[in-house]
Amino acid sequence: MNEPTREVAPEVQSILDAAADRPGGDERLSVTPRSLSAAFTAAERDGRVPVIAEVKPTSPTTDGEHDADPVAAAKAMVDGGAAALSVLTEPEHFGGSIENLRRVREAVDVPVLRKDFILREAQLDTADSDVILLIARFLGDDLEPMLAAARDRGFQVLVEVHTKDELDAAIDAGAEVIGVNNRDLAKLDVDLATFEQLAPDAPDDVTLIAESGVATVDDVRRMREAGADGLLIGSAIMDGDPQTNTERLTGAE
Ligand SMILES: O=C(O)c1ccccc1NCC(=O)[C@H](O)[C@H](O)COP(=O)(O)O
Numbered sequence: 200m201n202e203p204t205r206e207v208a209p210e211v212q213s214i215l216d217a218a219a220d221r222p223g224g225d226e227r228l229s230v231t232p233r234s235l236s237a238a239f240t241a242a243e244r245d246g247r248v249p250v251i252a253e254v255k256p257t258s259p260t261t262d263g264e265h266d267a268d269p270v271a272a273a274k275a276m277v278d279g280g281a282a283a284l285s286v287l288t289e290p291e292h293f294g295g296s297i298e299n300l301r302r303v304r305e306a307v308d309v310p311v312l313r314k315d316f317i318l319r320e321a322q323l324d325t326a327d328s329d330v331i332l333l334i335a336r337f338l339g340d341d342l343e344p345m346l347a348a349a350r351d352r353g354f355q356v357l358v359e360v361h362t363k364d365e366l367d368a369a370i371d372a373g374a375e376v377i378g379v380n381n382r383d384l385a386k387l388d389v390d391l392a393t394f395e396q397l398a399p400d401a402p403d404d405v406t407l408i409a410e411s412g413v414a415t416v417d418d419v420r421r422m423r424e425a426g427a428d429g430l431l432i433g434s435a436i437m438d439g440d441p442q443t444n445t446e447r448l449t450g451a452e
Pocket residue numbers: 210211253255258259260261380382384387410411412413431432433434435
């Protein structure tokens with residue numbers, strides 16, 4: 200496993216250690232994905248902010264655990280206007296599972312992102328999804344070959360970055376969808392200025408997603424004004440009623 204290029208919080212190191220031990224799939228997958236760009240275009244046409252709503256049972260920064268059925272939460276998010284969904288499959292620290300991903304993807308017709316800490320190629324073969332997350336910080340020089348390997352299987356790929364260097368690496372690797380994570384995985388704190396600082400350096404032809412820390416209508420507007428084509432929102436939707444929360448945030452413009 201590529202060691203992170205900088206210190207990370209103990210919780211994140213624990214996540215990485217668990218990810219490194221997780222097995223890969225037995226057979227190479229081939230997926231036919233639901234188009235993320237088409238879902239974003241449809242949302243814009245309907246006057247909705249393109250939001251990827253995240254089914255996130257818990258996390259290192261979540262107080263307690265959401266016990267709602269993931270499929271019920273997912274349907275509520277879609278009913279609330281989510282353009283796409285993100286489903287955590289990381290079990291030890293986020294309460295996620297591949298079964299949750301399978302059930303949610305079967306239950307909805309919007310694109311579903313697999314949110315996990317994928318560290319090697321064989322791990323691409325453990326679950327079907329429409330979009331898969333690759334985190335630049337943890338893949339280092341493996342990012343470009345992993346991006347190619349994911350695309351070869353048919354996945355659309357969301358490459359996650361947090362710094363200018365990671366953004367440059369994602370662009371150099373050929374990423375077409377880039378998520379700027381406002382959460383610093385070294386300290387776990389969140390700063391929306393992260394997206395504002397990096398967005399101007401992203402090419403116009405890249406789909407740019409603001410991830411983490413978006414909680415209010417004003418936050419949504421702030422990220423959209425800074426150039427976000429879409430937003431990935433978890434806690435602010437999971438805390439309370441997912442449909443009402445999603446309606447509020449997708450209707451922010
Ligand atoms: O959310 C966490 O506590 C967390 C801790 C350590 C590594 C990653 C973490 N989150 C993964 C994510 O990127 C978020 O789940 C996602 O961007 C949504 O963030 P939010 O809307 O702030 O819940």
